[in-house]
Amino acid sequence: xxxxxxxxxxxxxxxxxxxxxxxxxxxxxxxxxxxxxxxxxxxxxxxxxxxxxxxxxxxxxxxxxxxxxxxxxxxxxxxxxxxxxxxxxxxxxxxxxxxxxxxxxxxxxxxxxxxxxxxxxxxxxxxxxxxxxxxxxxxxxxxxxxxxxxxxx
Numbered sequence: 001x002x003x004x005x006x007x008x009x010x011x012x013x014x015x016x017x018x019x020x021x022x023x024x025x026x027x028x029x030x031x032x033x034x035x036x037x038x039x040x041x042x043x044x045x046x047x048x049x050x051x052x053x054x055x056x057x058x059x060x061x062x063x064x065x066x067x068x069x070x071x072x073x074x075x076x077x078x079x080x081x082x083x084x085x086x087x088x089x090x091x092x093x094x095x096x097x098x099x100x101x102x103x104x105x106x107x108x109x110x111x112x113x114x115x116x117x118x119x120x121x122x123x124x125x126x127x128x129x130x131x132x133x134x135x136x137x138x139x140x141x142x143x144x145x146x147x148x149x150x151x152x153x
Contacts, residue, residue: 020099026041
């Protein structure tokens with residue numbers, strides 16, 4: 001794993017937190033409708049991605065391969081829409097930090113299962129005891145981060 005990949009991933013984490021806050025504010029400005037804010041988020045994102053595809057990709061050839069794909073390869077977009085909607089809905093209710101705490105724990109558990117079993121066509125990367133211990137430490141650290149005041153008063 002190179003430093004540049006780590007920096008990109010950290011930037012994506014920043015972007016997710018910033019996106020949740022921005023989209024929550026948009027939902028509030030749209031008379032409290034998170035689903036409309038999620039739609040606008042995906043619409044503007046789609047426009048940006050379409051521009052990048054025209055500039056950098058062979059969109060016509062890629063589209064010709066779509067009919068050959070199994071159905072499950074098309075659920076990434078709906079899952080992404082659900083995540084964006086969820087962040088818009090939850091951020092003002094429980095805060096961006098609390099929301100991301102549970103998202104991160106869910107992501108780590110799902111990612112470990114996907115890697116371990118090679119699910120969804122990913123390469124198998126068997127869980128190591130160190131990863132499990134690390135996940136437990138992360139969970140403990142996040143628990144102290146969020147609930148330390150209640151635990152240690």
